[in-house]
Amino acid sequence: MSIRGRKRLRDEGARFAGVVTRSVTRKLSLIVHKTHQLIQELDHRSPRLVHLYRQGQGPPFNRAGFKPAGLSLPGLPEEPHGEEEEEGEGKEGAWLLSGHQAYAGLAHYLGRVLEDQKELNPSRRSLLDELAYFEVTIEGLMVNLEGLLSGLERPRPGVEAYRQAWGSTGASDWERKLTGLEVCTRCARWLRASREGFARLASRYC
Template identity: 25%
Template sequence: MESAPVFLWVVTLLLPGVPGATPVDPSRLLGEICDYVRTLQSKTEALLETYLSNQGTPFNGSDFSAEHLYLVGLPKASIPYRTWRNLSDTQRILENYRAYSIFQEYFQLVLDDQRELNPDKPALLHLLGDVRHDLGHLLEQLSQALEARGLTRPQPAEDPLSSLDSQSRPFQKRMRGFLVCRQYRMWLLRTQRSFSLMRSRSS
């Protein structure tokens, strides 16, 4: 009977998220996120190039441009510099978590669209599947960064795709896929800047 308290004490030390567990080093975690985001950035050029080359005219043309088009419902990466500079570290992590949670939903939509439009393009479908996997890992890292600050992950958006038309035409599906890929690349740039700044503050 006397050994029971000792046994319980040992189990308590081994359980995550309780006193006695090894805490996550926030600075190390920021560095890991920075490195991972750089890896994701290196994939975006191939993603966009492969996506456009498989969509036909006008997407695969050298003069294709949709600079001023934006897909309603996607989180915007561009904000005024002063607003961005004054964000707290917690706000940065939360905004990134919310944004990539929404992107994960949109990339599932793009993957579904391309399975319908381009079922014979395995390289493209593989890349889109990889993005969803990559986003899952990134969201897990961001969740750990929140937990290291004593916060819980935000509740997911009820339905980030509710504004989209389920009867979209093939051209519309191809265009929105491009806009999702392009905005994702812009968000990775913003994330890299934000976490590099946070990392420099913590060092």
């Protein structure tokens, strides 16, 4: 092949690579912005979830100032960390993976809390509906995070990777109510941190 022919092939290959890169970037941008919008909606609704839960349990949960000590939720990271703490090669994927693990755990525990509340407070329809909404929507959020991890060519562990570490919500009614409150408040904390982190991430994919 002539020198001119090889140059033409290189130029065409470079243009094709540029098109592929822009296509991947657009796809990632779309997922980032959709995920950010979903997290914004959940974050906006999370205070209502906590309020409905407190009211549904009666005293002392519905009393102003009632704040029990935080409980351990096996398999669920306790404190979210900000996206700005993760910089450098591979760190963006590590942050998303941490979020995926957390929301997998939250979906599991929200499902357990929902089953508990169906038994403990079967007439609290608004609370049951809100718990069901959060469980299903957070499962959708996990799918979005898996799409982002795939686009960044990072590992995408399934839920089975975490399942064995999860625990129950307790044996007694009191334990189940306390754990439910911790799940709802922990969910709100994670959503707030994720909203801030995804706002920064979205600004990079504008």
